[in-house]
Amino acid sequence: MLIKFDRRAPEQDINLILTKLNDAGSRAFRSRSNQNPVIVTTGNIDILKELNLDKINSVERIVDISTSFQLASRNFKEANTVVKVGHLEIGGDKIQVMAGPCAVESREQLFQTAQLVKACGAALLRGGAFKPRTSPYSFQGLNEYGLKLLAEARSLTGLKIVTEVMDTRSVDLVAKYADILQIGARNMQNFDLLKEVGNINKPVLLKRGAGASIEEWLTAAEYILAGGNENVILCERGVRGVNEFTRYTLDLAAVPVVKKLTHLPVIVDPSHGTGHWRYVTPMSLAAIAAGADGLIIEVHPEPEKALCDGGQSLTPKNFQALMARLATLRGIVHREFEEPKIKLQSVNMN
Ligand code: PEP
Ligand code: MN
8 A cells, every 4th residue: 555645745744644554563664766755554554544544635645556566556656757867868758779788898899889879879878897697707897997988988979878787785886887777687686786776866777587577577676666766767688488599588568568567667678688689670679669668789899709798789780770770660659769870881681
């Protein structure tokens, strides 16, 4: 049960109700999420009736939500959440594309990619400085030096930065450089990490775990919202399926499902979702047609030399072609698109 107060509700009204609920044995806490003060209560809700909340002027709405995600639910907030990243909006009218290498490898690689993806219409630069690799012997990332390069690339191009934070110890460090903190699929249920990013005021990109149900994913988002950080962007990146020809099974049906269940913006990662550059363009088009608010795409100037995920990375030329094709969906999804400002030599996409 959620008790939503008027924005100007007197503190004593809120505290009185909180105390009464807790005294009566209901677990009740105040959430800092949402612009209106909110009390979230579970357990003994009979007491709510006795409190005659409907007679208290500052109580705006009582929402009965019996799901494990409450603040993330559309029942709680009807209007779409638009996450602001500086002047950019994710979940607004415009489709936003985040693009860049899987991992930051060097100054040259990053700056070259940043300039190319910007010219192709991306508004955000992706790139991991801390990499969650399956093998301990694989390239683990450049760590803080990688973050510094990302910040330099931002100064150079104006692109906003999205990069992964892997553990609670490095949240402050990553937040110092990044515009959006990415929680990777492997960490979707790292509850301490979710709590930690719930305490910061920067947007969080929450990837769906490879084995996570939609409810588990939204409940993970709830951790961040319950901490007071309303700026959560969901990212569908594929789940483990039975198909041996793609790395994961990109669950595009999750897009309209999540749009119905929550008010949060949702983007799609067709690079990890398919694991092959060849399938990235068709699945990007399908993701936007399905209602996604944006995409996160791996692009590398020389995919064959990439230290991580080269096989699923687009060349700049293929990325440029993808951006041009995406914009043809304008009249179908009634969204705005940024088109490429350059024309790289055309390539065979088959
Ligand atoms: C990534 O974005 O490079 C990444 C590791 O993604 P995921 O957590 O979805 O595997
Ligand atoms: Mn990757």
